[in-house]
Amino acid sequence: MSQFAINLIFVGASFVLYIGIAIWARAGSTKEFYVAGGGVNPITNGMATAADWMSAASFISMAGLIAAGGYANSTFLMGWTGGYVLLAMLLAPYLRKFGKFTVPDFIGDRFYSRGARLTAVLCLIIMSVTYVIGQMTGAGVAFSRFLEVSSAAGIWIAAAIVFLYAVFGGMKGITYTQVAQYVVLIVAYTIPAVFISLQITGNPLPPLGLFGTHLESGMPLLEKLDEVVRELGFRDYTADVDNKLNMVLFTLSLMIGTAGLPHVIIRFFTVPKVADARWSAGWTLIFIALLYLTAPAVASMARLNLVNTIYPEGPTADALAYADRPEWIKTWEETGLIRWEDKNNDGRIQMYNDANAAYAPTAEARGWNGNELTVNNDILVLANPEIANLPPWVIGLIAAGGIAAALSTAAGLLLAISSAVSHDLIKTIINPNISEKGEMMAARISMAGAIVLATYLGLNPPGFAAQVVALAFGIAAASLFPALMMGIFSKRVNDKGAIAGMLAGLISTLVYIFTYLGWLFIPGTNMLANTPDNWLFGVSPLSFGAIGAVINFAVAYAVSLATEEPPQEIQDLVESVRTPKGAGAALDH
Amino acid sequence: MADDKQNAAAYWKANVRLITWSLVVWALVSYGFAILLRPMLAGIPVGGTDLGFWFAQQGSILTFIAIIFHYAWRLNKLDKEFGVEE
Numbered sequence: 217m218s219q220f221a222i223n224l225i226f227v228g229a230s231f232v233l234y235i236g237i238a239i240w241a242r243a244g245s246t247k248e249f250y251v252a253g254g255g256v257n258p259i260t261n262g263m264a265t266a267a268d269w270m271s272a273a274s275f276i277s278m279a280g281l282i283a284a285g286g287y288a289n290s291t292f293l294m295g296w297t298g299g300y301v302l303l304a305m306l307l308a309p310y311l312r313k314f315g316k317f318t319v320p321d322f323i324g325d326r327f328y329s330r331g332a333r334l335t336a337v338l339c340l341i342i343m344s345v346t347y348v349i350g351q352m353t354g355a356g357v358a359f360s361r362f363l364e365v366s367s368a369a370g371i372w373i374a375a376a377i378v379f380l381y382a383v384f385g386g387m388k389g390i391t392y393t394q395v396a397q398y399v400v401l402i403v404a405y406t407i408p409a410v411f412i413s414l415q416i417t418g419n420p421l422p423p424l425g426l427f428g429t430h431l432e433s434g435m436p437l438l439e440k441l442d443e444v445v446r447e448l449g450f451r452d453y454t455a456d457v458d459n460k461l462n463m464v465l466f467t468l469s470l471m472i473g474t475a476g477l478p479h480v481i482i483r484f485f486t487v488p489k490v491a492d493a494r495w496s497a498g499w500t501l502i503f504i505a506l507l508y509l510t511a512p513a514v515a516s517m518a519r520l521n522l523v524n525t526i527y528p529e530g531p532t533a534d535a536l537a538y539a540d541r542p543e544w545i546k547t548w549e550e551t552g553l554i555r556w557e558d559k560n561n562d563g564r565i566q567m568y569n570d571a572n573a574a575y576a577p578t579a580e581a582r583g584w585n586g587n588e589l590t591v592n593n594d595i596l597v598l599a600n601p602e603i604a605n606l607p608p609w610v611i612g613l614i615a616a617g618g619i620a621a622a623l624s625t626a627a628g629l630l631l632a633i634s635s636a637v638s639h640d641l642i643k644t645i646i647n648p649n650i651s652e653k654g655e656m657m658a659a660r661i662s663m664a665g666a667i668v669l670a671t672y673l674g675l676n677p678p679g680f681a682a683q684v685v686a687l688a689f690g691i692a693a694a695s696l697f698p699a700l701m702m703g704i705f706s707k708r709v710n711d712k713g714a715i716a717g718m719l720a721g722l723i724s725t726l727v728y729i730f731t732y733l734g735w736l737f738i739p740g741t742n743m744l745a746n747t748p749d750n751w752l753f754g755v756s757p758l759s760f761g762a763i764g765a766v767i768n769f770a771v772a773y774a775v776s777l778a779t780e781e782p783p784q785e786i787q788d789l790v791e792s793v794r795t796p797k798g799a800g801a802a803l804d805h
Numbered sequence: 806m807a808d809d810k811q812n813a814a815a816y817w818k819a820n821v822r823l824i825t826w827s828l829v830v831w832a833l834v835s836y837g838f839a840i841l842l843r844p845m846l847a848g849i850p851v852g853g854t855d856l857g858f859w860f861a862q863q864g865s866i867l868t869f870i871a872i873i874f875h876y877a878w879r880l881n882k883l884d885k886e887f888g889v890e891e
Contacts, residue, residue: 282862287858287861287862290839290858290861290862293861293862293865293866294835294839294861294865294866297865297866297869298831298835298865298869300869300873301827301828301831301869301872301873304873304876304877305824305827305828305873305876306824423863426852426862426863427851427852427853427854427859428852435853436852436853436854437852437853438852438853438854438858439853439854440853454854454855454858456843456844456857460840460841463840464836464840464841467835467836467840468836489891490891491877491881491884491890491891494873494876494877494880494881497873497877498870498873498874498877501866501869501870501873502870505866505867505870508866509863509866509867512862705821791813794816794817794820795813795816795817795889796884796889796890796891797888797889797890797891798891799891
């Protein structure tokens with residue numbers, strides 16, 4: 217059977233599963249549409265949240281980022297998991313107790329203000345729409361590589377599948393498909409990793425293999441990796457970083473941003489009890505950790521594999537002749553994600569760090585004329601089974617897994633967008649008298665609209681898509697997270713303080729990002745070049761979310777203290793979200 | 806009613822204390838051991854590298870899981886002690 221047929225079977229079977237679930241889990245009421253009826257088991261919700269959260273970026277890109285950056289890119293591992301500690305203790309259980317349907321719901325009620333609700337809706341939509349573009353393009357890439365269709369056709373197929381279960385099933389359909397998608401993606405991620413870990417370290421558990429021994433040389437794996445990359449002029453894989461302040465702030469921004477993402481927060485509205493929301497956050501992190509503990513192992517082993525492929529006799533000997541390159545390099549060359557340019561015309565593939573001045577004399581002595589191989593970080597996970605010579609069915613599995621990761625996150629984001637439109641804009645602000653049936657119809661129509669918008673943007677991605685994902689984290693960290701936290705932990709912060717704080721956090725973050733990346737990301741409009749020398753105190757634009765959050769907190773407190781206290785019933789509301797007692801009744805509003 | 810209020814305030818204080826300690830551990834393993842204190846821990850070898858690297862790529866994630874489960878277990882107990890559970 218051809219590889220194409222196998223891929224088709226795996227991806228097709230996973231789609232049949234998702235559609236089957238969609239038919240079984242149709243939403244009959246707005247409560248089912250927005251929060252899956254509020255009766256999801258905490259472990260099930262943990263699995264669904266893990267799939268909701270782990271996007272194409274986690275599945276496809278993260279291991280590649282770590283492979284390229286080594287220790288310095290551990291920020292992604294800590295930042296994208298540490299946020300769950302904040303979510304579990306500072307937000308999720310109290311918002312579950314509040315017992316309504318959306319994140320702007322809480323901000324609008326707690327700060328008794330239409331302006332605050334609208335600000336929250338605005339932040340939510342900017343953040344979720346930018347995120348969803350990445351998922352659609354990610355699904356498109358996976359389709360085009362594995363199913364021999366164009367990327368555009370891939371995006372249409374992805375949109376059609378999400379449409380089926382999200383429009384009819386709402387949160388209920390999404391929850392159970394996300395559980396299935398989690399299983400598909402974690403199996404797809406783990407199996408090749410186990411094989412590779414066995415081949416390289418002899419240990420079947422990749423996280424142990426990472427700190428284990430490299431079979432071929434008998435040296436510890438990380439020591440061996442440091443040695444071979446050093447011989448090619450790269451930084452040691454485990455080398456420490458100089459700019460610790462930026463590393464701390466970037467990690468903190470990712471953590472706060474994660475905790476402030478509405479599509480993740482609303483998943484915790486689906487569990488039956490407040491105590492369940494606490495457990496569920498723990499289960500979520502366990503399910504995420506299965507992938508996040510595997511990723512750094514995959515990263516180091518794939519990096520070593522790549523060097524060994526290019527330098528079969530070791531990095532001090534001759535590089536691989538282009539004519540002898542393995543099959544997988546040829547396949548990926550066709551996609552343009554691997555490129556080779558014979559700069560010194562010797563027919564061999566030299567890969568080294570040509571930006572390292574200290575290494576230049578060595579390179580010259582070896583007759584090298586610049587690095588010749590460009591490998592896109594994103595192919596690492598997708599190409600892994602081919603690099604390790606694994607059987608064709610593993611490749612089919614990876615295809616289904618990558619698509620599952622993109623679809624599950626896209627569906628969660630689309631639900632956050634559509635519920636903000638149908639519940640916060642239509643039901644609460646435009647037409648409070650709308651019937652249950654009318655709101656349900658509005659929810660389905662907004663969902664369909666959101667999918668059409670996401671498809672359009674996926675087909676015509678703005679040039680700045682990659683940077684915009686960082687913007688989404690910055691906005692979540694600087695605007696929504698502080699407002700939600702102060703709404704729970706302070707009785708003194710009032711409507712004016714919250715709105716001023718959110719706007720101050722949002723605007724300061726946008727200004728800092730736009731200063732270096734261009735106004736609205738239009739190239740050439742940036743006022744300062746995006747280089748570490750220009751950054752204020754060495755803080756990169758991607759790390760600014762944490763500072764935006766501090767500005768938000770400070771402004772909100774200052775303005776609140778200068779103005780009147782919130783009314784008594786609001787202070788009572790804060791008291792009530794702080795204790796679990798009496799949560800059941802609140803949901804049926 | 807006054808008792809209820811006092812009870813709720815005491816429960817909240819206990820919760821905030823628990824959160825504070827949990828966040829101290831959270832910050833210590835990630836910002837501390839994995840980043841700022843890594844040079845100090847450089848002498849402790851772990852599988853071909855040092856303890857700080859281990860915390861950056863595995864230790865902090867494992868600790869985060871432990872923190873959340875410990876918090877959920879302790880707070881669910883406090884819920885019952887203060888009689889505020891659902």
